[in-house]
Amino acid sequence: MLTFTAQTPLDDLGNGLKQCSGILSDGTAAKQLDYAAGAFGQLLKHPHPVQNRVVAGEFEFTVGNDVFIVIAGESVTIPANTPSGCFCLVSGRLWEISA
Numbered sequence: 001m002l003t004f005t006a007q008t009p010l011d012d013l014g015n016g017l018k019q020c021s022g023i024l025s026d027g028t029a030a031k032q033l034d035y036a037a038g039a040f041g042q043l044l045k046h047p048h049p050v051q052n053r054v055v056a057g058e059f060e061f062t063v064g065n066d067v068f069i070v071i072a073g074e075s076v077t078i079p080a081n082t083p084s085g086c087f088c089l090v091s092g093r094l095w096e097i098s099a
Contacts, residue, residue, distance in 0.1 A: 004022050006032065016035060042085055045081050046080065050099060051078075052076050055095055056092040057089070058070070058072070061085070063084045
């Protein structure tokens with residue numbers, strides 16, 4: 001089972017969203033994002049693929065033109081340069097992992 005170790009303080013970004021950077025137990029760099037119910041991650045594009053692993057809660061992800069409901073224990077992989085964002089349905093936590 002992967003674990004996350006923070007390397008930066010938890011930063012309150014406002015609007016129910018907090019994040020910190022760190023490393024997973026397998027050595028992979030990641031961000032941990034804590035969402036309050038009703039908070040959302042703005043639509044954006046990454047120049048590289050990104051895997052979002054839901055650690056807790058329930059999220060609605062928009063990836064390109066597709067919409068997915070993702071719950072704790074599940075992941076969604078976003079291809080490079082694809083618009084994506086999420087809406088938190090049940091307060092929770094994501095790990096954002098650069099693939």
